Amino acid sequence: MYSSAHPREYPACSGCSLCRLVCPMWRARRDPRYSPEGIAKARQNGAEAAELAEVLDACTLCGACDPVCPEDIALTDMIVDLRRELELPPDLAVLQVGYQQAAADASAAPAGALLLPGAALHADAGLLARVEALLGLRAAQDDGADLAVALEIGGDIDPVRKRRFLAGLEGRSLVVGDGLLLRWLRRELPGARLQGLGQVLGNLPAIRRRIASADFYVIEARAYHADQPRLVAHYDALRKETGCAINLDLQRIAVPPRASGYPGLRMGPSAEDLAQAGWMLHGRQPARVLVENPAERDLLRRVAGVPVLHLAELADA
């Protein structure tokens, strides 16, 4: 390890390049500037956020780089902090305002355990109803979608809004669909019982017994990497029990199917996304592709050539 200083920030980057091995942004471009190492080294050489704008925009925030960095640098935090210094992408700022309005209009969440589905699942009413039925949980109308956008674009979070949102969640058991929001909630609500939607659905017997050895299972990268040391055992057990192949690489890092920034917010895959999704499936011949994240279904349908199902669709498949 380069130094024992805390917090672990870009000055600690030793240039080992381990983060490049897992970074979809680098894989799609093979240009060292487009990697966490490139950003950290640029910062060490005095680069400001504006100079790095294109690279910062290209990051998917998949979080794959965080667990592999031997220097324990909080790389995704570094990237979001830099995005904060850039002008908000206008299309995403508009999106955020829309979500803020929806949150303001939302009715209070029902009591007890709660589902925070995230924008992608919210946008698919049929799938959301199916998930609610499977989990026996109601979805919160205010699921923090505006906060998730802020976390993604590095936007400021209004302290009043934050207090109001967290107050409604304190002490509950939560199933969270958005990987970035889940990561943030872990920090903000250390005492809460928080689980990612993919993990919870994968544990349901009605779903698990339908996962077949010919399936290719796509873990939602953000939720996984935010809790990788623990979840690696969960997915290893899933693999052993079902025999399915999983989008884990040799380092047990989830290969994300996207390689360009703001996945799920900007619809329509880029050429880099298609190449990355193709790489994820390269050398595999699954009968079906199963996704935890509904936002990845359409992209994978374009490259897989086999049925692509969300886990919740498996229950009655």
Added chain:
Amino acid sequence: MDIPLVEPGTVGPCPVAPDALQGIVRQQTNPARWNGEGWPGFVAELRTAGVDVAESASARGIFATDAGGTAYGMPHGVVVARSAAQVAVLLRAAQAHRVPVTARGGGLTTEGESVAYGGVLLDMTGMSRVLTIDRAAMTVRTEAGIYWHGLAEELRREGLDYLSAPLNMTSSVGGTLGVGGIDVNSARLGCSADQAIALQVVTPTGEIVECSDSENAELFQRVILGYGQFGVITEATLKIRPYTPLSMHYYYYSTLREAIDDLQLLDRNDASDYSGILTIMDCAVNLLVAFDSAEREAAFKANWEKQLRGHGEFGFALCMVGHYARRPWRLGEALYLLKRKQAVFPEFRRPEFHRDGRMDDRTVVFSRAVWKHWGSRNMVIPDLATTADKFVEAVERGNAVCRKYFRHYTLYCVGIKLRADHAAHYEMSCIPPGAEGWAYGCEFEPMIEGEVYSRDHFQSFKNAIYDIGVDMGASYYRFGGMMKGYIRRVFGDALVDRHLAMKRKADPAMILNRDVIF
């Protein structure tokens, strides 16, 4: 030798003379920067040809140092390699404008060999795609900037594996073929460079040439283990094999000599698929032995295991307790060993990298551990490569040097099976002259652990290790870059002059990787 004085930053009459690193006085470890003459014309020519040259400080700064972290230099610009044709354009322009070119793969050098002291840095990782996998011939054709780990990812999806590669995920194929590449199966399969069947090389004057033992053999011989002097490797055809997880055994010794004797016993008798020694100083000496198949493992257990003098973990712990109980004044050392063991051992046994008791991927396991527990801001890893019979002495003498210079250190020893038909490849390389059957290598790696050492201290340490090599007629893995003052001393004038003449012919402006060897 009568070597005339030359201006700093220019290439003197003998680039490997003892004073060949024309650096800043006192800071002998950094060559002076190339003066930039010809750069604007070079860049203009490249841009006209559609080659992107990045000149921002942030793009150049990525390459300011190498894994060693003791050599620093800034290129004038960076080009990310995209194709052999583009590399050829770059090299032709570099010859015309006399611009130094530093080719870099994973940047895992420690003596500044992949650091550009001005000129253009050619980042080969831009060429990192697997091109074809031929199952029938059991070969893979790949772009040479690929990391071995990237190659493993792709081969593994087909149930295949490479033969041997450095235990570091970010070593590149091209960089490794240029220097050797040692794995824990090298005692059986040879160095990584020996698995190359054919290469596409861009020569220093910009020709794109396919070469192998049967086609342009002379170029092949010079490029393999050639430290980047005779061309840029852009593609490689490598042997591959079916993938197997491996079962790993560890034996613990309290003396280096016994462990080395046992390592060589196993190698001589082809008793294991993998073997190597990893130590914590000279107190906890770990012989690792591993197998690809249950049959080989059973044969080892039946025939060889009982001949090993190493202990299991528990037996070794008892020995250590006895040893330090009789030497209470060395309690600090005992505590360090214990602390180190507690930190490092779990890394080698992480359940996610093992299935049914077998290790899935040795490179992932070892590389993670190396970066986490050995990596530091500065890394110096001088080494000695000797014939089998001289190895114990070399390691013991090197170990004494380590003890003198650093509180804590690690030794890593492996055998390298030599191919008689590759003798020409081994000329002026890490393979020591006169080695037959096997060569043995030992890396001496101080543990820096947050302490601060001057570069002079590091340099003295390296010199002390390398002086042993000169004295014993050994060779080194890392004899380029900051250590190139040893080249004539260890290889002799006749051989060096012959290679220098070949280099001058192949690279008239002496632009390619000029701070590595010539």
